[in-house]
Amino acid sequence: MVRPFEGQDVSCKDVLDYICEQFGDEEDSERCQEVKRHLDKCSNCSTYCNSLETMIGLYRVAAPDFSEDAKDFLLQSIGLKDPPKSETT
Amino acid sequence: MSGSEEEIIQRAQSGDKDALSKLVNEYSPMIYRFSYNVCRNDERAQNTTQETFLSMVKNIKQFNNKSKFSTWLYTIVSNHCFMLARKNKPGRFVSIDDDEHPVAENIYAESDATPDELLERTNVRELLQEAMDKLAPEYRIIFTLRDVEGLSTAEVAQITDLSVPAVKSRLHRARAFLREYLTPIFEEETNG
Known part of the structure; x- marks a missing residue:
């Protein structure tokens, strides 16, 4: 089996491209193991990788929750729940 | 969601309103969150969520269990988001289709904050x-x-x-x- 990056040095560019392409995928693959070894000894790539994770985390936490009131309104608007009866005086 | 999802979907496909409501209750937070992240606006996200579940109610008989139900819903909401984004702001996006925007290698600053x-x-x-x-x-x-x-x-x-x-x-x-x-x-x- 030909190992990823076999016979060539792993450059920061290779690592950045690979992280961007495969982030979170196939973590046990040979190629990923090579990348992890590079990350262990290259602070630049390690820092960039961490900042990507933080960026993704920011987008994950930035969305507001969908409230129970919003759910009720949604159910009413698509005809799955009756609107509250208005009080008569 | 009480009962197996497959059973609830089957009931929903027969027009059972209670089953349809259960699906909306279960999946609306996920669809709203996705819509908000794509639309970046609460009102547009709410509208897209509504359009998505209207499509779900109308087309649920077409769901054939070959994919996860969530995958099917993501397909619907993605189409709605794509159409809305193209309608609202055509032609004002940056081009990243070519190599003019490669991975910048000089942006190594990082944050310790969560x-x-x-x-x-x-x-x-x-x-x-x-x-x-x-x-x-x-x-x-x-x-x-x-x-x-x-x-x-x-x-x-x-x-x-x-x-x-x-x-x-x-x-x-x-x-x-x-x-x-x-x-x-x-x-x-x-x-x-």
């Missing part, structure tokens, strides 16, 4: 919105499905009707663009 802590800082939300606004919908949807919603690359390919390499390529460019655009957040942290 995303929650960073989000409390002035202008961070605005910067997140600006960055996503500039990203074309086809990239925005892929980044949101893969990274924010945590779907597999194969699922994203199925939802967007793209090949796995095409999804990876767009994801690569979207991440690189967003990371570069958000550099001020990380520089501020580094500079104190």
Whole structure:
């Protein structure tokens, strides 16, 4: 089996491209193991990788929750729940 | 959701309103969150969520259990988001289709703060919105499905009707663009 990056040095560019392409995928693959070894000894790539994770985390936490009131309104608007009866005086 | 999802979907396909409501209750937070991340606006996200579930009610008989129900819903909401984004702001997105925007190798600044802590800082939300606004919908949807919603690359390919390499390529460019655009957040942290 030909190992990823076999016979060539792993450059920061290779690592950045690979992280961007495969982030979170196939973590046990040979190629990923090579990348992890590079990350262990290259602070630049390690820092960039961490900042990507933080960026993704920011987008994950930035969305507001969908409230129970919003759910009720949604159910009413698509005809799955009756609107509250208005009080008569 | 009480009862097996398959059973609830079967009842919903027979027109059972209670089953349809259960599906809406179960999946509306997920669909709203996705819509908000793509639309970057509460009102548009609520409208897209409503359109998605109207489509679900109308077309649920077409769901054939060959994919997860969530994957089917993501396909519907992605189409609605894509149409809305194209209708509202045509032609104002940055081009990242070519190699004019490679991965910048000089943006190594990082932050020790957590995303929650960073989000409390002035202008961070605005910067997140600006960055996503500039990203074309086809990239925005892929980044949101893969990274924010945590779907597999194969699922994203199925939802967007793209090949796995095409999804990876767009994801690569979207991440690189967003990371570069958000550099001020990380520089501020580094500079104190």
